[in-house]
Amino acid sequence: MSGVVFSPLVPMVVIVALAGGLTALCLYAAWMRLTGWALRGLGGLVLLLALSGPSLKEEDRAPLTDIAFLLVDRSDSQSLGVRPDQIARAEAELSASLDALSLDPDAPLEWRRVEVGDASGADEGRGTLAMRALSDAVAGVAPDRIAGAILLSDGQVHDMADAPGLDAPLHLVLTGEPREWDRKLSVVAGPAFGIVGEKVQMTLRVDELGFVPRDRDAVTLSISLDGEDVLRLSVPVGEDITFDVPIARGGMNVLQASVAEGTGELTPRNNTALIEINGIRDRLRVLLVSGEPHAGGRTWRNLLKSDAAVDLVHFTILRPPSKQDGVPVFEMSLIAFPTRELFMEKIDEFDLIIFDRYRRRGVLPPSYLDNIARYVEDGGAVLVASGPAFAGVESLWRTPLARVLPADPTARVIEEGYLPRISELGARHPVTAGLEDYAPRPAVDGVPGWGRWFRLIDLEQTAGDTVMEGPDGRPLLILDRPGQGRIAMLASDHAWLWARGYEGGGPQVELLRRLAHWLMQEPELEEEVLLGDEVSGDLLVTRRTLGDVAPTLELTAPDETIITPQMVEVGPGRWEVRVEDPVQGLWRLRDGDVTGVAAVGNAAPREFENALSTDEVLKPLIDATDGGAIRVSDGVPDLRRVREGRNAAGRGWLGLADRDAYTVENVSLTPLAPAWLMLLLTATLILGAWRIESR
Known part of the structure; x- marks a missing residue:
């Protein structure tokens, strides 16, 4: 690769100023009809060209392989319905297509797989962080080598603010069915504290999303407090429902609200809401x-x-009254x-x-x-x-x-x-x-x-x-x-x-x-009690008892799975067990006649707040990068290489940009003319102008 480059001997401001002055003098000389002005102007132009330092630059370039990314969303919402089978099939076919493209000698391609799971650690509960995963993946790659990214997901991404700036297309291969529907229960308002012996006011809302069937069942809301049913009523859809809940005891009161699963509903995980209300005594x-x-x-x-x-x-x-001290009562x-x-x-x-x-x-x-x-x-x-x-x-x-x-x-x-x-x-x-x-x-x-x-x-x-x-x-x-x-x-x-x-x-x-x-019968001072608390993402169950026999613990998970872990005595009358990575929701605890409840995370994690598959969340970023979105249910798309800046998506296919990236292995600079030659040419032109003017 060759081209002309300039290395000015003086600041460009000086060259521009001289060029302006030269142009003004030439125009004045032409207006005055002076002979030789053209040769003098050419001489000045040659001098300015010499000051700009023109050189012929020649580069030895080696082509670089373009890089594509395949992001596979394996968050909890991807376990619904037909999505696991769709993921397996689409991932296999897309991987095969990428392997085939990587063998093309004219447009070499390297591709990398990125797994996107549920947020954990400090980010637990934040949902699907696909954009952060993509940002981390592209961080170590030069932007001019990125051919594009393909996200195999249901489209429910919860960190769009972390989306990287891509100069290549972002595509969405959408799992799920096009005519899904789901019922969602959400907490509009709920207090964190309540006065013992009084009632607190709760406001909930039931929404139905997607392609809702007309012949669905009536929606019934069930309210339980610490595992005991306290309220059951039929509720409208799409409206706020306000009701009162009595707080009968101090300490943490776990309220669970739920609506029944509808026929054909995508998931019942967002049909339940957990609210922890701390009962306190006014005075x-x-x-x-x-x-x-x-x-x-x-x-x-x-x-x-x-x-x-x-x-x-x-x-x-x-x-x-028996005291007799002789003091008159009126005194x-x-x-x-x-x-x-x-x-x-x-x-x-x-x-x-x-x-x-x-x-x-x-x-x-x-x-x-x-x-x-x-x-x-x-x-x-x-x-x-x-x-x-x-x-x-x-x-x-x-x-x-x-x-x-x-x-x-x-x-x-x-x-x-x-x-x-x-x-x-x-x-x-x-x-x-x-x-x-x-x-x-x-x-x-x-x-x-x-x-x-x-x-x-x-x-x-x-x-x-x-x-x-x-x-x-x-x-x-x-x-x-x-x-x-x-x-x-x-x-x-x-x-x-x-x-x-x-x-x-x-x-x-x-x-x-x-x-x-x-x-005053506060729960934390009860002799026989089962307590559950979420600690660092785990469920810690504590059994306090006056007996010296090991408890027989039975835990019922939100999905009705029953486990019977062995408890360990950590102190006199105090037994504990830790359940790692528990299912989020309301756990029921039992040891004989002693029962309890524990709330772990949200009954409906952010993954399930809206589990319908959609491209609406990612559409602004897809459009901005000239990408495309295709449902797996319509067929796994073919993959092609396209010229940079051209349309990168069509019916049944998605494109990866050919970036023509390269690395420079050697650079040589050759001056276009020696300095003596430029001075000789300038002098010749000026002498020629003088000779013409002297006639």
């Missing part, structure tokens, strides 16, 4: 009933008042307390009732305490922090509340220093499991790193579970479930020593927090 209403004032009374009050989410009502008996500034309204009419409005060293003094009649027992049996929560009076005649045990108490006093009060310890059962109970980790000092040889207590009410346990023990293994903290409610009994009034930091203190705040959550 924690606590009634603190104190007996005689003592050092720990203010600790209880300060602890509860420090939490902004707690509404505290503190009922303190400052002057019992007292105390107002009448609404005792009946509080303990009879509004008792059910409280989430938790705490009795702190309460003793019978006639302030609360038996009917009031009987109402509190009824409150517990109907689902309420009571915490009893016992003082010395519990062992005597003024004990709560001698009231109607005794029928829900899990222990009887022996009338003995032990006053000696001791370290509260977690019982063997307490090591597995969620209220006290791992409580040593919150101690101010690490445990040494099994001795907890917290301070001592100095009083214990001796109890004879009659029900419930002892999770903390005092000296000689006596019950210190007992938890029980009378009726539908819960009760906790602390056989000491010295828990305040931990809050005051005596001997380093202890985890009183964490213990009370766990007690309150357990008493």
Whole structure:
């Protein structure tokens, strides 16, 4: 390959300026009819040509092989219907055509296969990233060597913003059938949080896409909450549906909405939607009933008042009816307390009732305490922090509340220093499991790193579970479930020593927090529970139990596949198993009578939000590169080589551009004329002009 190139001896600006001046002088001389102006102009032109440095450039070129790409989409949506067979057939025929083109000596071609799967890792859930795969493939290839790219896909690409700039045609070989239809359920609006005891509002929408049959069935929407059906209704298509869902408990509530699969529908994967709603309590209403004032009374009050989410009502008996001090009643500034309204009419409005060293003094009649027992049996929560009076005649045990108490006093009060310890059962109970980790000092040889207590009410346990023990293994903290409610009994009034930091203190705040959550039946503090959570793309199933027998776990996947993995004990009463690469959707967990649910990813991943095969997504890029789109159902297209810039697609065929790429192996430059010759020619022309003018 040869051609003329210029290497100016002076800046081009100077040459252009000189050329302009020369042209102006020649025109002026011609206008004035001066003789010899033409020869002088030719001399100046030769001089300018010499300054531009003309050379003959000769290149030795070696042709380069053009490169084509075959991208095969193997994402989940390609597993629907006839698509797997279409992919296998089209890939085989296209590969054979590319192999045949690569043998053409006049237009050598190299082709590369690129697999496009589901997005994983940090991109999980983003759908089919075909454009990123194409960008990565062409990144290491010179743009002038790319003959084109062929994408074997259903056309549902979710990263068009990452499309590379191609100077070659992009073709789409489309899988799927031309007359597909699909039903799609989507969440228009749904809250992430809900107040326990109230309802949240959800808005869903059902759409039908593609060639929808006229004789399809009516659309019925089913709503389940934590695996239990709560709503079923017939819904219109193409309209927003708004309804209320009650939030009955705290913690994560998994709501599943689904519509039935239609006859001939492409896939039911997008007929289901999962919404996780975190149930929270608006305010924690606590009634603190104190007996005689003592050092720990203010600790209880300060602890509860420090939490902004707690509404505290503190009922303190400052002057019992039996007290005779001679002070006239009219001189007292105390107002009448609404005792009946509080303990009879509004008792059910409280989430938790705490009795702190309460003793019978006639302030609360038996009917009031009987109402509190009824409150517990109907689902309420009571915490009893016992003082010395519990062992005597003024004990709560001698009231109607005794029928829900899990222990009887022996009338003995032990006053000696001791370290509260977690019982063997307490090591597995969620209220006290791992409580040593919150101690101010690490445990040494099994001795907890917290301070001592100095009083214990001796109890004879009659029900419930002892999770903390005092000296000689006596019950210190007992938890029980009378009726539908819960009760906790602390056989000491010295828990305040931990809050005051005596001997380093202890985890009183964490213990009370766990007690309150357990008493209010929060799911994370349940003793027998199955929990599932998505961790790094896997399903982590946790079984918490007070038993010591390995759980018999049964997991039901969203596609109704049942697996029974073996769980591993990772701590006292805590078993775990990890299911790798789980199917996305709602998993049902079961171990005997204990059940649970777990939401993994989206019930309808982005791959299935719209699974209809179409060229509409890629059409702008196909048109911009002069490519084409052909359905496999119309026949696998033939492949041809076409001249660059020519039409690259037609009926039944697709073209790959012949780029004529090359590499330069050697370059030689030969000056068109020696400098002396250019100067001689210039001088001759100028002398000739002078000779003509001198005649």
